[in-house]
Each structure stands twice: as C-alpha cells, then as structure tokens.
Amino acid sequence: MHGHHHGYLDDKDAYLSRLRRIEGQVRGIARMVEEEKYCIDILTQISAATSALQSVALGLLDGHLNSCVLDAAKQGDDAAKEKLDEASNAIARLVRS
Amino acid sequence: MHGHHHGYLDDKDAYLSRLRRIEGQVRGIARMVEEEKYCIDILTQISAATSALQSVALGLLDGHLNSCVLDAAKQGDDAAKEKLDEASNAIARLVRS
Amino acid sequence: MHGHHHGYLDDKDAYLSRLRRIEGQVRGIARMVEEEKYCIDILTQISAATSALQSVALGLLDGHLNSCVLDAAKQGDDAAKEKLDEASNAIARLVRS
C-alpha cells in the first residue's frame, strides 16, 4: 500500500457515483442487446460509456500527477523518475485504448 | 422498430457475456476506489475496460455493416444512403470517444 | 486497380488541399522542435494535426462506404462481404490508432 494520500481521494465519493453510473450504462447496453435494439442506438450508448470512462481516467491521472508524482519529486529524482515512468506508461495505455 | 435481423443477433449470447464481464470490470474499478488502491493500478483497469467496450463496438459495427447496411443496399440507393450515413456517424463517434 | 469510381474522387481537390495543410502542420511542428519551443505548445500542434488526419480518414471512409461498398453490395453478397470486411478492419485500425 502507498502510505500517502492519493490525489483522487479528495473526490472519492464523486468518483464512486460516476463509476456506479457507468456500471448502470453498461448494464443498460446489455439490456438493449437483450431486447434486440437497433445496432446504431447501442453503439451510441457504448461511445457515451467509453467517454465517461475516459473522463474518470483523466481525472485520476490529474490527481495522481498532483499528489503521488509531486510528493515523489520532492523526495528527489530517483523517487520521481519511477513515478513519472509509471504515469507515462499509464498515459500511453490511455491514448492507445 | 426494424423488422429485419440485426447482424449482432447471431452472437447475442457472446455479446451479453462480454458486456456482463465489462460491467464486472467497472464494478471492480469502483471497489478499487472504495479500497483506496493506487491510482496507476486503477488506470490500468480503466484502460482494459475501455478497450473491451471498443471491441464490442467494433463487433457490433461489423455486424451492422454486414446486415442492416447490406440489406438496405439491396433495396436501393436511398435506403442504403440513410444506413450508410448512420454508420459513418457512429464510426466518427467511436473514433472520437 | 479498381475499375470503378472511388467515393472520395468527388472531393479530390478538397482532400489534396487538406493533406497539404496537414503536411504543413507537421513541418511546422518540426520547426518548433528545431527552434526548441515549449513542449506543451508542440503537443497542442500535434493534437491538431492528429485530429485533422482523423477527419480526412473519416471522410474517406464515408466515401468508401457510399461507393465501393454500395457498388459491391449490388453485385451480391460475396463481393460485398469482402468490401465490408476490409472496411471493418480499416475502422478498427482507425479506432485503435
């Protein structure tokens, strides 16, 4: 466990309610498939859920930079280097997903 | 309602199980936030869920092209035009999400 | 060579001028690196050039669906199937790039 305060914890409840809403969106998409709705309408909902997930990711990333990375930077280059590499890899995964 | 057979219906059960899995992934992400897990680990799971959603969308789109669009093309240009415009807009939303 | 009329040819000149502009944008990005400009400003230009390229791709795809795919659909399922698979793969590459 990381013994410091993750940036996103300041908005923990907001993130939890956003994620519950996205979970509901995905359940709704499954129901549309169950009810054999029109493909394009289902695709519209998938794009909305994907965008919502990406917004959560961008928020978490911003919080991570402003807490974990910033704290590490104050401890010196080695600690910061590790955090920054992690952040860069997470950004690359996000851009490619 | 569209009185014809949507392409995705051939794989309806597979889509339903994939969507249930993605729903579980999103629930898992919420649990990681609840348990205050490390930001980067949560981001990794969000990228995985986003990619899974996009794969479902690409499958649905392929099914749509091979059924709804193909059927419309056989009815003539006007019917096809409408379907093709819908498909192009759905593709644009997918690329931009 | 495909002996039919590609959809994009109706807007050939427009596509050529858009691509020349994007070429100029990339050259401008190189000049910013040459002149050692601020990273964030260079990133802004790269996002703009990437979006411009994606818009050209979406236009070409729309034209392809409305010409090559539509023509193939009229020739029957086998011809259409090949075109539709090509289109789906191109869409997947675009979504993942």
Add this chain to the structure above:
Amino acid sequence: MHGHHHGYLDDKDAYLSRLRRIEGQVRGIARMVEEEKYCIDILTQISAATSALQSVALGLLDGHLNSCVLDAAKQGDDAAKEKLDEASNAIARLVRS
C-alpha cells in the same frame, strides 16, 4: 522563452528525423489521392501516420514530465501546479484527438 532545458532536447535530432518521416508519410498519402489509389490503402497509411504522430507526442510528454514538471516541483507547489495543469490538459487533448 523558458530558461530551462526541455526534456525532449536530449533527443532533438531523433524527433526531427521522425517528424520529417511523418511529413513524408503525409506527402505520400496526398500522392495516393492524386493517383486515385484505393480508399482502404489510403486509410491504412493515415492510421500509420496518426500512430507515428501519437508516439512523438507520448515521447514529448514523457520528456516534459521528467524535466519541466520535475523542475517546477522542486521550486514548490505553485510552480508545479501550473505545469501539472498544463500537462493534464495536454494529455486530455491527446486522448480525445
């Protein structure tokens, strides 16, 4: 001008040659349109150029985090805050483009 050393300058020549190659790719795409090549083949080249541009962006971003942001973090929270906000906005543009 920013009186400090941008991260990307360590690889300045490599970035310049990558950008020249991408410029050549875009010129090549224009030539394919000029020569009325098949749409799907053009789309394949656009996806390749887009991916190449994103890779340059991810490299610049990594360099930025490891230099500008890291230096700012050492100067204190306010300086770091500004840089981190800039980085987050650049990441959001990259993810959405």
